[in-house]
Amino acid sequence: MHPPGSEDFESTAIGWLLDVVPPDYRLHGVLRRYPVALAAMARYHAKACVEGAREGYRTARTELADSLPPHAIDTVLAAYRKEGARLAATARAVGLVERALRGEAFTPTLASQPAAPRPAGGHRGGGSA
Secondary structure, X not given: OOOOOOOOHHHHHHHHHHHHOOHHHHHOHHHHHOHHHHHHHHHHHHHHHHHHHHHHXXXXXXXXXXXXXXXXXXXXXXXXXXXXXXXXXXXXXXXXXXXXXXXXEEEOOOOOOOOEEEOOOOOOOOOOO
16 A cells, blocks of 8 residues: 555555455445545444454354364464454554544654654545546
């Protein structure tokens, strides 16, 4: 994805966000026209995926105990941990992209500190036609 503020940021952000959500979201032209709406929907979708993975992890041992051997359950739990981390990172990234689409600018900081947002000059609520 191109960096916020660059000429192609919005179009590359739309493409990336459409890869985050289910494929049928591509059928709704309004989401391409208004990338902030797409980002909001992607945020809710990503959050639901994280919560689903957490619930699956919490219940896997009891839910699968009658159907899988213990070593297989351990492998399922490892898959939940790996996918949970990936899903959580995606959810955080969606939030950052949404903030950038809304016009929030980020200033570089030292690697040991999180990026500090700063207000941008204008508000961007819509997108390309």
